[in-house]
Amino acid sequence: MAFHGPCSNLLQYLKIYKKMNNNKAAPALSASGIWSVKRNLSALTEDSSGTFYLINGLRFFGMIWILIAHTVFVYSLYNGKEIFFQSLESAPFYLWWIWNADKAVDLFFVVSGFLISIMLLKEQNKTGAIQLKRFYFRRYLRLTPLYAVIAIIFWASGARNHEWIWANLLYVNNFLHPDNMALQWTWTLAVEEQFYLLLPLILIFIAKSPQRSFMQTMLGLLVLSLLIRFGVLYYYDELWNSNYRDMLSDKVISMTFYGKLYDNLATRFGPLIVGVIAGYGYCFHQHAIQNWARATTYRPLALNILSMAVIVFFMYFPIMDTRYSESSNGLRLYIVFHRTIFSIAFAWFMMSVFLQLSHVRFFSWFYSLKIWNPLGQLTYSIYLIHLMVILVVVHPLNKYIQTLDLHPAQAMLSTVGLGAILSLILSIIIGILCWLLIEKPFLNMRELFEVNRGAPKPVPMESKG
Template identity: 55%
Template sequence: MNPATDTRPASILKNWSISRNFKSLFEQGGETFHLINGLRFFSFVWILVFHTVYIYGLLTGKELFYELSDTAPPWLWWIWNADKAVDLFFVISGFLISIILFKELGKTGQISLKRFYFRRYLRLTPIYAVIVLIYWLSEGRNYEWVWTNILYLNNFLPVDKMALHWTWTLAVEEQFYLVLPLILGAIYKKTTRPFISVLIWMLIASLLIRLGVIYYYQEIWNADYREMLSAEAVYPAFYTKLYDNLLTRYGPFVCGAIAAYGYCFKQDELRAWLSAAPIKSTLLNLLALATILFFTLFPVMSAEFSEAGPALRFYVVAHRTLFAGAVAWFMLSVFLNIDTFKPLARFLSLRCWQPLSQLTYSMYLVHFIVIYLCVQNVYQNLKLIEGLDSTMLAVYSISLSSIIALLITIIIGVLCWLLIEKPFLNMRDLFKINKGATNTAPLNHDL
């Protein structure tokens, strides 16, 4: 009898089997989206490196933080664009969740909201609740507000009142999970309008909302990018109204949902359209990768490009959607085997990224605290070395802290997976919810 589906107490306890849970880290299963493993892990590394630079700036002064962005060589500009890694995570989430929902609609004609919400909450909450409890018991910064974290409402708080402030992404993600099945279910039942047209209109609306927000809050409209991030008169509105708000961040999720629609319902049409003129797939993939590279390497925080004006406003309105759209097309082209840059896809799909990808959620939850402790200790020790100027001290401190923090978060991630994450995922299977809905084979009919 399968211990994951047997409700007897002895079998339930087997869900905490260390050996079985460790083996599961390396199981690829029947899914076909191996590319996502590499994307997830390297997105996390991207965020970790930036937060190391950010925390180093907190300890040494924001002037040095911006000085590093001004003096960094072009091949390091990606560090200061790590917010795109969050958008990449949102694209992946939108894609995978939409796949599940489209499959369920295709198989049953409806979405079981109760089961869907329960499974999503059980997927995210157990390990999150443990981290929140530890944070509350240790009386961390703004610990009295941790109840908003468990309810996934912490992004509604001013940034200065958030506990575990980097977890605003979980709130936005869970809120999107709350809304998307309602929208898709309503479209399926109450209108003949195709899903794709509604998703495209949602994407257009996301751009208009961002434009409306920055225009309404004139302190954002008239600010340069550095002022948006750190000026006392600007950053509260920037973070609360624009940066960590579902209404201004849902665009990348929709890009992922559009890619999922193409994968589920339009594979044959896409292949036929692209095969009619092979140059189209090459040009589209080149455009997508050029867009990804541009927004990854664009030095928006440097003094030269940070100035207020129409160009910066266009960037603030559109950069997330353009980047997310390019990532979504890149993913879809790989999954449909019409990608031009196969070496990159093969690298990101290597089997070695599978276990690391599984750990990224737990690693993300603890990484900020780990980085802070690492930077504090590494910096204090390195500054005792004679002959290190401020630039070299920063380079060595950030590099060493990033490596140590990554290794520690991986170790913590493994422990969290073995003892909390995977056991509760095993428990989730007791409810036999969405069985078959996650099959990744394309559907043969349209919605």
Template identity: 30%
Template sequence: MSVHPSNRLQALDGLRAVSIALVFFSHAGFGHVVPGGLGVTIFFFISGFIISRLMLSEWDASGTMNIRHFYMRRLFRLTPALLVFVVISLALMAIAGDDWKWAEVGSVFFYYANYYGIYSTFSGGLIKQPLAITWSLAVEEHFYFVFPFLFISFISLPKRFLAIISACLVAMLCWRIYLVYGIGLDHLPHYRTYTATDTRADSILYGVALSVLLSRYPHFSSALMRWRVFALGLALMALSMVIRVEEFRESLRYSVQGLALFFMFPTLVFSKNYLSDFLQWRFVVYLGRVSYSLYLYHWLVLGAVAYWVPEVNALLKLLMVTLLSLLMSHLSYRYIEQTFQALGRKLMA
């Protein structure tokens, strides 16, 4: 069974919804029980899987991949909504009396916000560092600065391509192990392994590996969609969360979670079961589709509500943050994201 056609998979939007829910509730004060970092890791995995799937579809249809169109799609997909988000963030910071620096704005639009956050500090003492949330966009863009050229060079040799991907996954794991155990967490900047591209991009690469494997070796799909394979992935995911040793969490955790998603993903996305049915519910799919804007705005809304209504009770605060975040993300998706993506498609037609 081939699993890489370009038609949209509703369950992928559903998984995005799960991802943003983990991030949202972790940031909203439930981080002690909700693994927000796992939400970002799932986002990365989905990104690698989807973009590889689209590249494979284009390659199989035309025998090539238009890199210029790829970067134009990225530009129209990300930048307009990001620009509006930054303008609103800076305006709210100015109203609150927070200062900000052009250097951090530059780090957002030139996609080095992750390293800026590691080696410097984002502004926002009153409204808590709204631009810092863009670190994960930097990781993705660094990856996609390189990956299309790697794809074009090796996709015609899928075994070699998968071998290169595997070598990169092992190399990045070894690099994290060296940083954590060789240099030591006490000697590394805060969030060094969590937000840096050189230690997190493998979460995207696991999604790429699965997409290439299912496309070029479709006989693996039925094997990967067995429940015992899903159970293995679920066990690995549970293991990654119950081990609380900080050295493990900053080194092996991301690889264990990448493998777990590799084993769980086919059952969640391509099988017919109660889990995939849930992921395809209309509201869950909708949350997945607005997840990019929701990821951006929820952090800003959390900071703004904490500043302007600090004494409201926790339940009412959560309700306010949820409704405001959904409203802003819906407006961004409907009037910014969809509008500019449609414009991009017209320009590339």
């Protein structure tokens, strides 16, 4: 079962939103220019404005992490669980980060919460309102056109679970039994869309309730996310009494794991809330954070070292090793807390990079390289098609490498390594075509529609100091 997925591209929204709020005229866009390959290619390669271009590099590396992990997953499908686990146990330590690629999903959730909260909080702070209809319209139209094309192709192919594809287009596919889901890796889109549906309403509720502060509400939700994870783990005996391997590989246990603990908003919204809190800090306290970092040398350094240590720890935690994966209170604590702790560490690292704090300026420079602009904008297209590409690429490659009579670990590393590289290259090529012919034209339509129609009426919100 596929189990990873990135956030959708919000940078286009933020760039247009910034132009609108600065009262600058949007670039002239006519109906004839919607499908212009030259214009759309230029939009893909142009520099993103503002600080948020740094996210493109973070997203692309997160996408690579997910693609490699899914290549491992496809390898296990073609070779069976016994061969897979035998190969896994023989793999060197420096590759253990591959087995923890589920953290890439949390990374994308943090980024999503961060970007969406900045957009909504700035709108609220400037206008005292949130334009709900416009927000929901833009979010649905941002994700759905390319998704719908792929869904139609999937349905027409008669692939397994094609009769359930309607749930994907309504972004409720994660409510289905995991065995019934079509395009199983797209559960993350459902989680994000459900969160986007609720977050503006939560912000309106906070604004209309003077006794509630933003931080109190968000920290309360973060604690609630941990309690829900513990409650689900405790309620289902097959999860409480299982090791991590069985949660991923045993047919019965894995269905409970994915359906109740992994694929739904209730147990995964913690990293999104962490991103929202980071967005709030960036909107209203970035100068205070920068001044604090300049005034004290050692505290921000210690915090950056700690955050990177936590990130590396969870990247290399040997969760799939039999010595560490037995059912125990330690494993239960890990399952409850690991996503939130990792997300907090990543959120601070991300904030440090955006604010260009002195101790992480190398990362600020690295993620500002122009190469990440087009690659980062392609992550949504790549995400939607990458697993289908991997299935096509790895099948013949696996058959060939099996004829070489290699050690199981060598065979897996060769198949996964070559398969991931070839799949990434092919996914980028297909992703560019998707961007030029589907994704960007519909973004152009959305922009043209809004220019001609005008902004819808906002929902008023009380100002809070």
